[in-house]
Amino acid sequence: MEYDFRKIEEDCRKKWKDDEVYKVSNPEPGKEFDKPKYYVLDMFPYPSGAGLHVGHPLGYIASDIYSRYKRLKGFNVLHPMGFDSFGLPAEQYAIETGQHPATTTEKNIETFKAQLDKIGFCYDWGREIRTSDPSYYKWTQWIFLQLFKNYFCHTQKKALPISLLVEKYETKGSAHFTAEEWKSFTKKEREDILMKRRLAFSAYGEVNWCEALGTVLANDEVVNGVSERGGHPVVKKKMRQWYLRITEYADRLLEGLETVSFSDAMKEMQRNWIGKSEGAEMIFSLIPSPSPSRHLSGEKGFTETETKMDAENLSQSLGTQSDKENSTDTDLGHPSRPINVMMDEGQGVRVYTTRPDTIFGVDFLVLAPEHELVSKITTDGQKQEIENYLTYVKSRSDRERMAEVKQITGCFTGAYAANPFDGKLIPIWIAEYVLAGYGTGAIMAVPCGDQRDFAFAKHFNIPITNIIGHHYNGQEANATKDAVLQNSGFLNGMLMKDAIAVAINKIEEEGIGKRKVNYRMRDAGFSRQRYWGEPFPIIWSDGIALPLDAEELPLELPFVEKYGPGPEGEGPLANIKEWTLIPSPSPRVEKGVSKNEAEIEAKGAALVPKYKVRSPMQYELAKGMRKEYTEAENLLWQQLRDQKLNVKFRRQHPIECYIADFICLDHALIVEADGGYHESEEQKKYDEERNRILNEVGFTVIRFTNYEILNDTQSVLSKIKEALQISRIRRNNENTKSSEFSHPSPPADEGMGVRETSTMPGYAGSSWYFLRYMDPKNTETFCDRNVSDYWNQVDVYIGGTEHAVGHLLYSRMWAKVLYDLNLIGFDEPFKKLVNQGMIQGSSRFVYRISVLNVGNDKPSPMFVSFNIYKEWLENKLSMRNLLDRIFSVDDVFVTSMNLESAEIMINQIHVDVNIVDGVELNIEAFKKWKNGEFLDAKFILEDGKYICGSETEKMSKSKYNTVNPDDLVNKYGADTFRMYEMFLGPVEQSKPWDTKGIEGVHRFLRKLWRLFYDEHKGAIWTTSAPRNDHYKFPSPLGEVAQRADEGER
């Protein structure tokens, strides 16, 4: 008998499912579990519309193999799967097609699950989670509230309830105010101060703003300063945003790396991302009226403008800092990063440097264009130039600003500062290579020691001071620390390495500045002006952010008709006034965080939809009708039950004065199965009236004809699923309206609260999902402490390097916060990380010929094989020769005999990799491709074959280089597919996908099968004696499953 993988795999899957072989149980409370635990986790996928491609399963297969191994070794293995189902693509798709993200997401997940199941993974689907499910994001919101209600204590280096801080302020005050002052502050003032300490806080930050689209764009969506869609100009705009104070955890995130087993490359990337550096922050005082001749006489590149500003003017324009909290005292933690203010008493420019030893080599200062001081210090003469420059910079993304270093840009402000040690005059410039977000947003430029400073000085003809003698050759900068300092005042003759400490000490002594540890990492932006994400459980009232109570969670995402941005570029939620406006939230007060609160039971009671029964008669009537059903009704009824929709449908249920065929009360959805008579005009009118009345009482009605139900059951079912999703969201919306919003048009002033209309970013849900798998059904808490103590850290975490910094840092931070709050017992979520390599797509190309001038008007498409194309490209093939070949396959392709004027173009076109075998095009399949667009195509072959060109690119639908695992599994079976993926090479390695070669693996499995299958006895040999009527295979749990061999002999 042949190796019948279909039957074998089907049998296995069925048995696994029927016996719930992969169901994983948690230990019973108070009992010792007899098996040791092992937690194998995959990075869960974003369910994209393109479905699973062959890159996804690589890591999943590896972890699956490992899970099975561990299970056989006697461990209780947790190996779950779920979906990271919030995100931009679904929303983008919704904007384009009008389909609700909930619907498309649901559909995509179904596809993914079906695909995953075919590959035969041992997941316990009972533990599946979806980040977009309210029962899940309820807890995402809840954790956000913990972040909001706690602050980072610098003495204990951990998160503590903000109530403790309030207590401290009330009794002792702080470095900035006394307890009495605190008490005298208004509520708003106090809240503003507290906001500067919360782990989740709100502040103003810059976003990419596209006026034409009226929306905020991701960096990805901005190309060369214009929007990717439509090419509209994009500028920076300040908007209120939410942030996570991840910078407070920088040191602990660094230390934590020592305790986990990640690859060195991964740790290195995270360290670089955090970018801890030690140096000094110091102040260069401004010189109100410099005499440029002293330092700059006759230099080119400077505008000749004299600074007109006098001292009085200057100090006035610099102003005084009215808001104490804007100062950068450490007690107040990091200043809100994106709006870093670097001023100090209005005296000068605060710069950060890691090389204070080079202080005497400073030839100019450079401010970030966004720097607060820019507008204040610019001299009248430079104003126009600076303004032009700022306009230019506004249109450029951070990445562009860093990437194009060859293109040096900058502008002189006209102002000068003094070197704090020798008083040397230093011009102040602005340039895009200095980023506002890093350090103080201002640098001291040392051209002889820093390449970028050097290039800048050369470009603008700024004289360069050499402080490192022969180490500097005048041609390029030298960043050495081994030089002996010259021209460096009190540092002269010192080795730079040693001078660093000396310089810092001196700087501190003289009060010029202080030692400072700096991080490249910024606080994490946590709000998005988008729809498809977790809504913030926050209400704004009089400028104060008020958290919802835990009992009010989840705050469900309301239904929207349109996904466009709000009036001021807010998220789409801002358009739903009835959702956004909340009457009198004044009684709300923020409660202290306590464990009790965490355990408060969720608001459970299901909201009962509005319906009433007219008379008992109707019930009797309905009962009777239930017995007389049509074929279509019966089929649909069976299907609705079989589909496990997790909702309860009733048949022939009376609503108002009607009896509905099928009804789901929870979702307020009615499904009608109509016979042929519904086609009549009279009946139609009646049906419409009926629909209208049912709609009025809050039900959605969808109708199908009996014919549809019988002949296209699947699409009927999927329409029902879709309707369930939408009606559910709509119903929630209704409830929101009726329960929380009682006035139809509330006065939008005093006492009104406004919901936060931003939503959380994609990484919110994925920052803690590994905890939810442990206890996915818990309605009391995000994860029971006993359960998380048992499963503890993820033992092996498998996923791609693309998440090296983002996701992995965020989830590590969340774990640390939850640990600080004593909600979990470990502060590193992942013990070991394995990075699977990326599977790139391997694209294939065909080459289409067109002849201009003398060609046939409507020729059949013609394609030339790769090597001939290559010869043509390299000018090794004459026009005559090519034309001859063209004639040989199609003698009317070129019409005129006057070939002198012919012009030949050959275009490279992506072709679906699935119709190419290796590099050889399957011509028949190609003709059928794209609905027969190339049905009558002609081909110029080489050696009787059409050879395609190839290139390695990212796997993407538009490049036709995605390979769907389904096809491979159907053709060769899951075992072959899994084995082939593992045979591609080490999991950690990136490699382009190529399907050729899978045959070999399949052949191997067939050989293996033959080795154990006895042709004559028709049985599989087990490790024990051969049996005649059974074949055996060990189940993953160790027992031996037996199955009668029904194999054909």
Place this chain on the structure above:
RNA sequence: ACCCGGGUGGUGGAACUGGUAGACACGCAGGACUUAAAAUCCUGUUCGCAGUAAUGCGAGUGACGGUUCAAUUCCGUUCCCGGGUACCA
């Protein structure tokens, strides 16, 4: 631009601490079985040159240079490809 990977036959890859480069597999070629094909089995297969052949000689791990008795491996420079760079997930 910066950070992190990677580059070895026609292909995927192997070579563990510097010690016979190309394991294993795909593909290809030849052969056996077969009326034939498929399947299966056997043999060969880095490239170039010479030889009927066994075999011999030379080159060879992106490129250039260095350290070493010896380099895919260590060092320097450089080119190319992939990932990340904070609103793609």
